[in-house]
Each structure stands twice: as structure tokens, then as C-alpha cells.
Amino acid sequence: MNISVFGCELTGTVTAGCLAKKGNSVKLVSLDDTLERSKVGINLTYGEPSLAMLVSSQLIKQNLVYSSNWNESIAHADIIIISIPPWFLSVAKKLVERIGEVAKKKILIINQTTFSVGQSKKFEDKIAKIFKERSVFFSVSVLSMPDLISRGTSVEEFLNPSRIILGGDNADALNIVSELMLPFYKQKKYLKIMSSKEAEYTKFSLNAILATRVSLINELANSAELFAIDFSKVKEGIGSDPRIGFNYIDPGCGFGGPSFASDLNYLSEVFEKKGADGRLLSVAIEENETQKEVLFRKAWRFFNNDLANKTFAIWGLSFKPNTSSVDNAPSLTMIKALVAQGAKVIVYDPKANEAFMQSFGDISSIAFADDMYELLEGVDALFLLTEWEEFLTPDFTKLKRLMKQSIIFDGRNVYEPNEMLKEGIKYIGIGRGIVV
Secondary structure, three states, rough: OEEEEOOOOHHHHHHHHHHHOOOOEEEEOOOOHHHHHHHHHOOOOOOOOOHHHHHHHHHHHOOEEEOOOHHHHHHHOOEEEEEEOHHHHHHHHHHHHHHHHOOOOEEEEOOOOOOOHHHHHHHHHHHHHHHHHOOOOOEEEEEEEEOOOOOOHHHHHHHHOOEEEEOOOOOHHHHHHHHHHHHHHHHHHHEEEHHHHHHHHHHHHHHHHHHHHHHHHHHHHHHHHHOOEEHHHHHHHHHOOOOOOOOOOOOOOOOHHHHHHHHHHHHHHHHHHHHOHHHHHHHHHHHHHHHOOHHHEEEEHHHHOOOOOOOEEOOOOOOOOOOOOOOHHHHHHHHHHHHHHEEEEEEEEOOOOHHHHHHOOOOOOEEEOOHHHHHHHOOOOOOOOOOOHHHHHHHHHHHHHHHHOOEEEEEOOOOOOOHHHHHHOOEEEOOOOOOO
């Protein structure tokens, strides 16, 4: 099948690569009509080696090609996929207008982006209106198939999804897209078909539930310290209940990423406009922002309210491991708080240093290291903010030799307090039964 995927960000690149792998002829199309920008946007890394290998292999086979020509890509496609970040709605609208203006056959669009509830139907109505003005009578269907992949494991999740949400009202269009996605979902029970509005609302609801769950777990973990309770033991009891399970019940220093925060904010704002009750969502957002400073507050108390002229090492800047993204990452909030108190900060991340530099603003008070041990020499404490694999089993003997004080503030509860005690390291995690 001939497919054009508009949008060279992570989701678009993964979608194009995976569909090409299944034998489709796929164009991956840049948003600003410049091939150079497209190639930069592809950036074959995104912190995901499997994506680089996938795209490279499909380019060699010529199942996948880059394009900057919107008109040519629209003409090429049996199916057009819109895979544009939700904050680029104006670009999506421009694309939809172009499709309406130049299309010479029936149009089937898959909208992967949850701009808002009802936006897919608005796109469909817009194209139909333009067709009417052109006095052409091609059919147009815009289906919603929300992006459900996660950074770091995106290729694997697209190739082997736990579910596919597909929304639309046109039975023929739904059948065509169901057939396109059949190599991935394999069994009908994994394909959930509904209206486009319901599909869009499903995506927002999923992120709202997960984000609220994380905020509640963090609140429970923080409070467990008041009872001298190690929440990691409580977590085992909670997760063993099949009604709950073990996903998203690890306490930490707050969630980041582009989806959770934006989706919660969207729902909260829409609920308020419509006079609905969105208090729980608002609280979840506020709690998460507060949680991003939990380690700062612990350090503030530990060092007797004086962080000036102290030097702190940071392991991990990305909002999660296996990605270079720092979107809404706790590191941004944490480091700003430390710098504001006059502390010196040295940071290391395997892949996110450059993204952090671009996002943080004034980095004059921050030093960047190329090695996880290099930044430890003479520091007063180490903060672990992202659970990269290389941080899981460090050389603690080397760590103690380098650090001025052997203190670890663990924002992901990677280490065991008893083991740290044996190593002679002062350990402060989240909800580990230690009040600071």
C-alpha cells in the first residue's frame, strides 16, 4: 500500500519505518517543505538504536524514502498519516487545507495526534468543505489512531502492540486501516474500534489515569517516611493485587515527557470551560510539579538550609532512560532550584546533555561531564534522577574515593538502603523509611 507519513518526529519516524518493514511503499514527509530539515528531523537516534537500524534498513530497501514535497506525497498516498506534535496544530491545519486543495482522488487519513477531542472530525469536515468549493465529489474519511508508543521502546511497541485504538465512522475506511495494521495486532481482540471522538478521549484518559496513579504513589511513598516504613515493601504488596498490578507504582522524583503533562492540562482546561469537575486532574499536575523538587527539599534540610557554595553531581537529565528527551524532565526543576541557592552543579547523561543545554536556558553555572565518574571528584553529594542502565551497578569504592562526602540522593530508588549502609554511603531515597 502507498502511504505518506507527515511528520518526522519520533512517532512519525517509527510509524513510517514499521509500515515500510511490512512491505508498504512509504514516504516520510517533512513539515516545512525543506528536505534538509527533514533529514535533521529524522536524526536516526532519538536515543533509540533499534529505530536507527529499522530506518536505515528500509532506506536501503527503498520501501522508505524521504520527501519534502507535500503535493507529490499527497498524490502518492492511498493513506495519509498525520503524525505531528500536538503543539503544531496550525501546521496540521495547513496540511489538511493542502490535501483538500490538491487531492485528485478519495482521501483516507489516519490522525495519530490527539490535538483535542473532536479534531479528527473537524479535519474531515474541512476537507469535505474544500472539495465542495472545488466542485469535486471524492469521499473523505479521517480516522483517529492515537499514538500509544513510549520513548525508549517505541519500535518494539509499534511492532508488538498490546492494543490498537482505532476511531471512525466509515466502515470501509475502518476495514482498510484494520487490514493495514493486521500484521501488528494479529488478533482481533487487540484492535479496539470506536468513534474518532471516543478514540481521542481514550488517549487523554489513559494518560490521565497513569499520571494520577503516579502522583498518588508518590504521595503515599512520601508519607510512608513519617512511619519509618520502606515503601518498596509496601509496593510489593500493592502490586500483588491483580486489580492493580506493578505498572506505574514505583515512587520517584516526578514524571516528565511531552504527553502526560500536556494531556492532563488539556483535559483540565476543557473540563473547566465546560463546567465539569476536573479537580483530581489539577491536583495530579500540581503534585507532580511539587514532586520534582522532593530531592531538593531533602538536600535543603540535610545541609541545614545552606546549599550555597556546595557542589552537587547529577546522574541523569532525560525524563526517562533510553531517550535523549528532557521534555518536562525533573532534572530541569531540580537543577534550577539548586542553582538558585548558589550551589555548583555538574551533570552527566549518556544522551541528553545537548537537549538539556537547549532547554535549560542559562547554563553558565552548570558543568557537563563526559563520564559518570569524572563529575564526582570533590562533590558534596550525588543526585540520581534517571535510572540509566550504567547507573544501576556503579563502582561504589571508586565513588567514595572521588566524592568529598559519600551521600546519594536517589530519585528513582535504584539502590538498597542496607547495601548502601554496608558500603559506608549515606543514602536518601524516596519513601525508604528515612526522614530527612
